[in-house]
Amino acid sequence: MPELRVRRYLHAAGVRFRLHKRDLPGCPDIVLSGSRQVVFVHGCFWHSHNCRWGRVEPKTHAEYWRTKREGVVKRDKRAAVALEERGWTVHVIWECWTRDDVTLGEHLADVVRKARQELPSDHRTGTRAMVEDSERLVERPHGIGG
Secondary structure (H helix, E strand, O other), X not given: OHHHHHHHHHHHOOOOOEEOOOOOOOOOOEXXXXXXXXXXXXXXXXXXXXXXXXXXXXXXOHHHHHHXXXXXXXXXXXXXXXXXXXXXXXEEXXXXXXXXXXXXXXXXXXXXXXXXXXXXXXXXXXXXXXXHHHHHHHHOXXXXXX
């Protein structure tokens, strides 16, 4: 599932987020409030991505599906504009990008970088904090020096 792959990647990178915040336009899939970023994970077919999966044209009820998909794209644009007007940075991750870890990482690099810049200066997470804590324990074992 593409959205789960994106969530796992961000979480492994130490980025914390909220899901499907309904009070924001378009109800973004992932919301990083601290850095005012939102991530939409779009299915290539439904959101008409310009890739091999998004260019598929159904043979039956073609007009119905064309109209429906065009409506989805228009709704996506309205939501992105409304979010940007409110000061949010909008990122779109396409389903086809989630099929490969390297491609996904390239497209999420800006999200991760901006999220890390917004961390408070005393914020310590992940492996670095564990290493710092373990070094402190070695330097000053419990009950010795205080």
